[in-house]
Amino acid sequence: MATRLSDVAARAGVSVKTVSNVINDYPHITARTRAKVEAAIAALDYKPNVSARSLRKGRSDFIALAIPEMGSPYFAELGAAISRAAKRRGITVLIDQTEGESAAERFVLDGMRGQLIDGIIFSPLATAPAKLTSADTGKPLVLLGERPAGGQFDRVAVDSVQASYDATTHLISLGRHRIAAIGVGGTGTGAVRRKGYRKALKAAGMAHDPVLELAGTGYHRLDGAASMRELLALPEPPDAVFCFNDLLALGALRTLADAGLRVPDDVAVVGFDDIEDGRYHSPSLTTVSPDKEWLADNAVALLLDRIAGNGGSTHRDLTVPYTLEIRESTGG
């Protein structure tokens, strides 16, 4: 049998209430009592039973992080940062892979894992965030990433339109004239980043060419490689490509290398996310670099604040700082 609170109390010669007070850092405990209790805890190697505690308190100090896939570098790096940020606050993160499936996303929102978790940080892919209503989840929820107008949850995200505008403008400033986009489509990331892309073209007096906007089926290297092949098969191939994430860009670079084209001389490439692979690739990848630590820290803080009952009915929206990291793939 594991040692219990009452064993500690007996050994320290105090009541269970006092032991509980010590563990939970309540005030009004004399240093002498505290020392006695701590000695007993150490002697018995006592560890509180978290199931009992959370059953009683109705709080578990667990939060869920629901992401499409943790094998994907951006989400892996983000998950690592969020785990660290939560741990600093005494919170444990359960990571759930939805694999972009509606059913799995629904499951998470359904208050997954019974009543175990206190709240959810949710990076949606299949579920259009606009369709979420607070009835879908009894739990506090913080949304990561794009959200169409009218959302009703707290959110932390980069200004994807502005960042995409900056990325495209960088390509224009290099004197490129046929600038393609890989990763358009859908109502989320693809739509929002295309908006910034088109806006930059328009600002420069350039028309957007639908033939240069590639949708693909996903956001992996495979998709980027395939889209780039399509672009190269065009009568007039592009001289620059803005890929809506780094994985697409790395796939595109692979296709360009296979085709014997020089980067950035023949084709300049920009990505989005700043995953570590891109920094070490040859050529290194120019990319939009969101501050992931900032994102993680603020997403956790926002959720905990909401769990604590703050925030009321306002839907807070935090904008993640970013920089455009200019590297070899655009001549940097």
Place this chain on the structure above:
Amino acid sequence: MATRLSDVAARAGVSVKTVSNVINDYPHITARTRAKVEAAIAALDYKPNVSARSLRKGRSDFIALAIPEMGSPYFAELGAAISRAAKRRGITVLIDQTEGESAAERFVLDGMRGQLIDGIIFSPLATAPAKLTSADTGKPLVLLGERPAGGQFDRVAVDSVQASYDATTHLISLGRHRIAAIGVGGTGTGAVRRKGYRKALKAAGMAHDPVLELAGTGYHRLDGAASMRELLALPEPPDAVFCFNDLLALGALRTLADAGLRVPDDVAVVGFDDIEDGRYHSPSLTTVSPDKEWLADNAVALLLDRIAGNGGSTHRDLTVPYTLEIRESTGG
């Protein structure tokens, strides 16, 4: 107040025992009773409280996966696979980043999180596995990766000596004469893979040259790039490099590209792990490819079997199948 078991029982007109029986799939329930109960569960949107359940049963159906860092692609891919394998069995995985720190590893082994988890899958870095004793952890534990002789836990790992032997032999078969190794050092991975490397050299009648064995400070791209720079500064640089993981190899490839050297013509490169980055890199990376799905599935199965009380005092040791994937970095 959330709906409870007793609410469901009241609505279905049965006892709580019967509801519990339905939920836990006990036999001897008529189809009619089951249907009544399930209708009530659906109508009330009832979800069992896992804290209460695990408090009562003494089992949580949670296991911990302790890895050095989830931002690292190999561990991210492994974590994803283990999460999936566990979910198939109704088990939830808590992922813990130890960041290779002794204290954090110790914390995990200490039966982390109170009595929440039922067992641990542990990929050690700082803690020499040989030093572990079963007294360190009250929980069933499965070790991942290298283990010096004398370990006393169940383990799942590739035969690193043999795999390193194969990788090095492949380089020898290409006619290379100065074959370097990056990632030697320590008592774990570095030591074991060096053993296979030296063994292959010896089998081919070649002497190993200490000057060609680079230790570095870690297993990241940064370390691989730095080690490769050291090798290129040698009076007689190598014509082939066996890197003890893919990240090191990708860093080395970056240095080679910067130096204007051709791969594999000037220097052939082999990695270990088969992470996705290597497959898409230019040149694509020849590497030892462990079957990660097999590893994940068997690690989870082994742990659950141990949790169920099986296995006795035998220390089971499972060997993960692998292949050598020959790609462009060695001319494949």
Place this chain on the structure above:
DNA sequence: CTGAAAGCGCTTACAG
């Protein structure tokens, strides 16, 4: 500060 006691929501012998 202490002590005795209730109760969080389950599962599980127990008697029928």
Place this chain on the structure above:
DNA sequence: CTGAAAGCGCTTACAG
């Protein structure tokens, strides 16, 4: 199959 009840290990009013 059912029903009444105990108990998992905590936290928290409550009375002192």
